[in-house]
Amino acid sequence: MFADPLTERLATFVRGIGIGVCAATLPPDTFLPGLAIRDGAILVDEARLAHPGDILHEAGHLAVADPAERNAPRLSPTPGDEMTAIAWSYAALRYLGVDPAIVFHPEGYKGDSDAIIENFSAGRYFGVPLLQLYGMSCEPRLAVEKGVAPFPSMLRWLR
Numbered sequence: 001m002f003a004d005p006l007t008e009r010l011a012t013f014v015r016g017i018g019i020g021v022c023a024a025t026l027p028p029d030t031f032l033p034g035l036a037i038r039d040g041a042i043l044v045d046e047a048r049l050a051h052p053g054d055i056l057h058e059a060g061h062l063a064v065a066d067p068a069e070r071n072a073p074r075l076s077p078t079p080g081d082e083m084t085a086i087a088w089s090y091a092a093l094r095y096l097g098v099d100p101a102i103v104f105h106p107e108g109y110k111g112d113s114d115a116i117i118e119n120f121s122a123g124r125y126f127g128v129p130l131l132q133l134y135g136m137s138c139e140p141r142l143a144v145e146k147g148v149a150p151f152p153s154m155l156r157w158l159r
Contacts, residue, residue, distance in 0.1 A: 006102070007044065007052040013096060014042065014059040017157040021055065032108075037062065040071035053103035056092050060085035063158050064134065080130060087127030090120045091137065091152040125151060134159040 002008040002023065011021040020041030026048060030036045034049030035058060042058050061077055062070055064084045069075070077085065086109075093103050100121065104113040119125070128151045131137040136156055143150035 002044065002046050004046065004049075004052060006098075007046060007049065007055065009096070010052055010055045010098075011042075011044065013092065014055060017059075017063065019059050019062050019158075021059075032058070037075060039073055051102075051105050051107065053089075053093075053098070053105060054108070056089045056098075056103050057085060057108075060088035060092065064088055064130070064136070065159065067159060080127075083127035084130040084134075085127070086116060087120075087125060087131055087151070088136070088154075088157075090116075090125075091131075091154050092157075094152045095154070120152075 002011055014021050022041055022043055024036070024043035024045055026034060026036055026043060026045035028048065032050070032054045034045040034047070035054050036043045037058055040062060042055060042062070044055065061075055061081065064081060065075055089103050090100065093100055100117045104116045106113050109116055128137060128139055131151065132139055132142060136159060137151040137154050138146060138148055140150040148155060
């Protein structure tokens with residue numbers, strides 16, 4: 001359990017879809033402040049966590065990873081994996097009713113957080129074709145054919 005209600009809410013969602021989230025004491029030199037991925041789980045050092053929304057983005061990486069590689073000691077995401085994790089985390093924040101700025105904060109995304117928010121808010125999505133390929137969501141045309149809601153709705157949260 002985490003003291004910050006937002007951190008706990010995001011962790012509860014991620015755990016609920018089958019990805020572990022654990023409190024941990026982490027060194028100061030983690031890739032993201034207060035956060036690490038190890039062996040298919042997200043480790044959170046709440047005292048060092050700079051942005052609770054990073055939990056959703058990192059969960060996105062685990063969720064879209066090939067299931068055979070999800071529990072590897074380390075993930076090595078490709079640019080396509082990164083785009084798909086961004087799309088996944090946008091779908092998750094919409095599902096949870098969380099402000100996009102919580103996930104897409106100015107300290108991340110190589111300075112492109114505002115552009116990501118603007119594009120996704122306007123329905124200009126990237127990463128969705130891979131979510132569709134993985135059977136996790138559908139672009140509008142296929143959603144109509146299947147009779148399901150299009151992205152940002154998800155058919156399933158794990159690849």
